[in-house]
Amino acid sequence: YVEMLRKDQLDENIGLELLEKIVSSVQFLQGAHLQSAKLEQPLLLTHLSKAVAAAADVASTEATRIRALMPAGSEGHEAAVFTSTVVSCSSEINNAVKRIKRRLPQDGSAGPISFSVEVQQLLLDMVPNIAHAATALRQVARSCMQQAGLAIEGTEGVQCSKVQELIHEATDIVYGSEDQGPDSIKSSLSTTLEHLTTIATSLEKGEYDYDGTPHETNDAPPIVQRAQRIKAELKDSEHIKYKLESRDQDLRDLRLLMKQKNEELSEMMVRRDLAEKKLLNATKDADSTIEKLQRKVDDTMMLLKRKEKEYEETMDHLQSDIESLESEKGELREKLKVIKKRSLYDSMDEKTAASLPGLSPSGALTSSMLSTASACSGMAGGGGGTVHDSPALVQQIQDLRIALRAATAAATVAKSNKMQEQLAHLPPIAVCRLSSGEEKRDLGKEEGAGEASHSKQVTDSLNSLTQQTAKLKKELQSVISNSSVVDLSKRKAGTTPATTTLTPQYHMQRQRNTLLAFHRTVAIVQSEVLKAIACHRPGGAVTTDMRPFPSTQLSKAMAEKGKLSQIGQLTVAGGGGGAKGSEVRIVMQPQHIHQLHAQLLC
Structure with a gap:
């Protein structure tokens, strides 16, 4: 800095850090050595x-x-x-x-x-x-x-x-x-x-x-000052000696303490090894317990599937029994109708017989009267002469006829009143009035348009079912050809996966869920196909307010389709110009139906 000052090179761009350090050092030395100068x-x-x-x-x-x-x-x-x-x-x-x-x-x-x-x-x-x-x-x-x-x-x-x-x-x-x-x-x-x-x-x-007053100085000779300094250093050495001895004692204490800590550390290491062994045993026991529980879960799932299958079979048997009972119920109703018709014919025969002279007009005629009439007719036949009924018997027969007519009229009036009350309690039918143009519309064209729209809807539903069936078939082939196993390449033996998505149980559950979803979709498509078949067959569907359902006879026939074999074919010629799907109405008597049924069973 002095040279730079002499050469006039010292300006504001020169750093003064070194000069400040020099001044600080000089101040420190002056305070340490020249304080008493x-x-x-x-x-x-x-x-x-x-x-x-x-x-x-x-x-x-x-x-x-x-x-x-x-x-x-x-x-x-x-x-x-x-x-x-x-x-x-x-x-x-x-x-x-x-x-x-x-x-x-x-x-x-x-x-x-x-x-x-x-x-x-x-x-x-x-x-x-x-x-x-x-x-x-x-x-x-x-x-x-x-x-x-x-x-x-x-x-x-x-x-x-x-x-x-x-x-x-x-x-x-x-x-x-x-x-x-x-x-x-x-x-x-x-x-x-x-x-x-x-x-x-x-x-x-x-x-x-x-x-001008001289100052007294108390400066001692240098030899005395040197002696005092040496004495102070000796005192300091004694103090340092005591400090070293105390440090040695502290070191011995620290060595003993370190020895104790080492013993405690070794004991803790032994305890840690024991704890690790216990943890390993507990882990093995837990793994074995998990395996046992997994086996139990698998067995339970298999048992549940077996029970579900048995339940489905039982429900199928019950459904078939219900359908057979329904068919028997229909047959019994037909028989009941036949019996009612037969009883009606019998009553008509009785009325016809009652209209003959000498017979009662109703079932109210007592057996005594019939026996009397038959006796009279027998007497007439035996005697060979003309026999006339007694006036009292004729009057009684006329009174009975009048009473029968009055009772029949009263029953008819009561029945008609009851029917009128029932009709009065029914809700009114909303009838939309048609305009003059709509009234003159050709009903044949409306029926043709309705049939065309219905056929279009049927075609669309069949196409949709066909696409769904092809898609299901493709998915089934993909599931069969792309079956995967659990990836164990990135796992170490004896370690637990970091997330539940890497466990074999999660992989198996995901595959099981996929199969269950596929089964549900197949069941839904099968149901839709069954409904479509029922709607396409004449008489195979029961129409309700919400949607059509397959009839019991069709369901039973489709369920038994695999068990039956065709032994013949019955062709009935009728009207309709031979159009496909046209209905032919046949009027048969009950005895003829029974006879045809018996021949088919044979």
């Missing part, structure tokens, strides 16, 4: 005054540079006021230093000046205070220069708020825990100014003038 007070005051003046100049220069970097018109801002305060304080410090220099010898010799130790310590404390202030201002000026270099074109200087922020950052770095922001710099400058003013005033008043 005798100082020349006039020289000390002269040098410290020069150092304080130089620091004041630095502070004033940096404050002026900061003020120049701030934008114009910011005189009233806190940062601008702060720089003005620093410049004024620095100027006053320089004036106080000049006042002190006037009272000091100009040739550098030791003058008649003497002051106390407190004043000397006060002088020594002033230099770090103003040095801290100058360092903080220099850091702020350097940061402002960097901000000005980074500023965008068109912006004038560094903003006042940014300067205030940089001042706070610099004081935080320099003062550390004693940081109070700009007040720290102001306090350092004001304290220095106050002390310098006090010292200058005292010098001007002659308080520090030397009166």
Whole structure:
């Protein structure tokens, strides 16, 4: 640095970190080795005054540079006021230093000046205070220069708020825990100014003038000082010896403690091994238990499937029994109708017989009357002459006829009244009135259009069922050809998978769910096919309000389709022009139906 100063190369771009380290080292050595050295007070005051003046100049220069970097018109801002305060304080410090220099010898010799130790310590404390202030201002000026270099074109200087922020950052770095922001710099400058003013005033008043009284010195001879230092070192060595002995005892205690800890550690290791063995055994037991439970679950699932199959078979048998009972019920109803017709014919025969002379007109005729009539007819036949009924018997027969007619009329009237009441309680039928054009519409064309739309719907449903069947067949072939197994290549033996989706149980359950969904879809398609077959066969479907259902006879015939074999074919010729699907109505008597049924069974 001295060479650079001589060559005039020392400017603001040269770093002062090394110089600051040198000054710090010198201060440390002076405090450690030269603390009790005798100082020349006039020289000390002269040098410290020069150092304080130089620091004041630095502070004033940096404050002026900061003020120049701030934008114009910011005189009233806190940062601008702060720089003005620093410049004024620095100027006053320089004036106080000049006042002190006037009272000091100009040739550098030791003058008649003497002051106390407190004043000397006060002088020594002033230099770090103003040095801290100058360092903080220099850091702020350097940061402002960097901000000005980074500023965008068109912006004038560094903003006042940014300067205030940089001042706070610099004081935080320099003062550390004693940081109070700009007040720290102001306090350092004001304290220095106050002390310098006090010292200058005292010098001007002659308080520090030397009166010529010699100072007593208590300096011992060097040999005595050396002996005292050696004694102190011996005492320190004894103290160190005691410390070493105590450290040895502490080391022995620590070795014993470490031995105990090692024993405890070995015991814990043994316990850990035992716990690991127990955990391994428990894991094996758990695996075996899981396998047993899985076997039980599989057995239970198989049993459940068997039960479901038995249940379905039982339901099929019950359904077939119900259908057979329904068919028997229909046959019994037919028989009942035949019996009713036969009884009706018998009653008609009785009425016809009752209309003959000498017979009763109704079932109210008693057996005694019939026997009487037959007896009379027999007597007439035996005697060979004409036999006339008694007037009382004829009158009784006429009365019975009148009573029968009255009872029949009363029963008819009661039945008609009951039917009228039932009709009155029925809800009215909503009949839509047709317009004149709709009334004249050709009914044949409507029937043709209805049949065409119905045939189109049937064709669409058949095409949809065909597509669904082909899709199911393709899916079945894909399931059979792409059957997968559990991937065990990425697993280690004896370890549990990280997620449940990697377990074999999850894989099997997913395949089982896929098969169950496929079975349900197949069942639905089969049901739709059965309904379509029932709707296409004449008489094979029962139409309800909601939808058509297969009739019991058709269901029974389709269920037994695989068990029956065709032994013949019955062809009935009828009308309809031989069109396919046309219905032929045949009127047969009950006895003829029974006879045909018996021949078919044979």
